Amino acid sequence: MTVTQRRGRKIMMTPGELDSFLTTQRTCRVATVSAEGAPHVSALWYLWDGSALWLYSVVRSKRWTQLLRDPRVAIVVDTGEEYDSLRGVELSGAVEFVGEAPRTGELCAELDAVETLFARKNFGLDAMPHDGRHAWVRLRPEKIVSWDFRKLGDQ
Known part of the structure; x- marks a missing residue:
């Protein structure tokens, strides 16, 4: 994972700030690309595990179809209303598919902790509800790349 940023070093989040921010936010925007090159952006709940961002996507969605064809994404998590309160993170790279698709709850050690944390964070449950539509x-x-405009007041 690369966290280098030339411009905006003053407003860049530290690794601890980045982890805290990504762990506490709930919604991200996922940008994928169609076969014709057109961008597609959709909102999803996510989970940050400290080194990877996990998405639980409907497998019959435009997003899923595009990721199967081209796994490259750009994802933004941001918050703030006023200029001096804007904070956010843009993460980019290629996704990997984990577990069966669609997910039915088949044993998958790699997903045990992820599904428990995701269920608690987003549903208030101790176990992941599997509907056979997501993966x-x-x-x-x-x-x-990160930004925290609240740091501009520290100048």
Whole structure:
């Protein structure tokens, strides 16, 4: 994972700030590309495990179809209303498909902790509800860019 950023070093999040931010936010925007090169952006809940971002996507979606054809993504997680409160992270790279698709709850050690944390964070449950319509992709980011405009007041 690369966390180098030339411009905006003053507003870049530290590794601890980045982990805290990605762990506490819930919604990201996922950008994929169609076969014709057209961008497609959709919102999803996600889980950050400290080194990878996990997405639980509907397998009969435009997003899933595009990821099967081209696994490259750009994902943004951001928050803030006023200019001096804007914070966010852009992660990019290629996703990997993990577990069966669609997910039915078949044993998969790689997903045990992910599904428990995702279920607690997003559903308030101790176990993941499997509906046979979703499956997992993991992004181990090749590039991360972050910003925290609240740091501008520290100048």
